[in-house]
Amino acid sequence: MAHINVPEGVPGIRSLVMFRPETGKHLYELAQVLLREDSPLCPADRELIAAYVSHRNHCMFCRNSHAAAARCLYHEAASVVDAVFLDMQEAPISEKLKALLNIAGKVQISGKAVTAEDIEAARQLGAGDREIHDTVLIAAAFCMFNRYVDGLASFTPTNADDYAEMGRRMVEKGYVLPGER
């Protein structure tokens, strides 16, 4: 049972934006801008950052739904998502993406945990201002989304098929409010 009277049986953030569409529309717009619109990082890598931060915050709804979206976007390389959950440093991804995920992991702990060395390591591997900025803001945004979803105890499905379906929808339609198609 969610902490407040949201629509029954609707999972995660969808139930919360149906409860309060006035805030929901801005939250979905932020997700769309950060994960789909213009960035030097591809949508798959951005979904992976979102899933990695949610994994570290133990927010199962956000972790599983963004992991599903990332798997969809990585196509035949879908297995990198679970490899990152298992051990990010050993995962078969680029060194640059590891450096960015390292920054995202620091942001998950605290903004103050990000050191000049973390940033320098990413720059050495070719990350520019905009990639660093977008990584920090996506990580910070998921520290918000995770707290919103779990702080109100919204419904978290446990069936893997439900998330695979959500992931496909997030890739095909992007972040659109429930009821808008």
Place this chain on the structure above:
Amino acid sequence: MPYITLESHLPGITGLLEYRKDSAQPIRELTQFLLRGPSSLSEGERELIASIVSSGNECRFCTTAHTAAANMLLGENETSDKALKDIATAPVSDKMKALLVIAAKVRESGKSVTNEVIAAAKAAGATDIEIHDTVLIAALFCLYNRYVDGLDTFTPTDPQYYENLADRIVHHGYTRLPEGYDHLKKTISS
């Protein structure tokens, strides 16, 4: 020096919101609605939630700015002084205390919000919307605090800077100034 190149006359969050305006827009609109939109919580009470969360996250820029805004809206400093030190003995209503406790839990983790703290807020008269908005304001400031400190933005030490900023967010709000921020260029030395 911030980790990325930002305009030197725009410290803290203000430079970040100008750095990438398309992501700034929904963040600004969400903040404007949550802190200034129609609500049964006063603007001062909502700024106090922002201030308590930022203080817990040790984000000096956001704490100083939102405490100054809360003080301006409440017309006194005593409430924020006491609430930042100890929610239980702060001079606020029992409902507000219960909501501040929820905000402090959200700051730790969404999972820290227990049935007990929710039940206490409801028993003190908090509505579902008030609980929802408290959780979302607290979560939003976990975004802001990490954004501001994660990119190591400049934190002014001059109290007058925060008085001017508080004046702007109290009297104008969180939407972008129509004329932009170039007129601030001469007022900050960094």
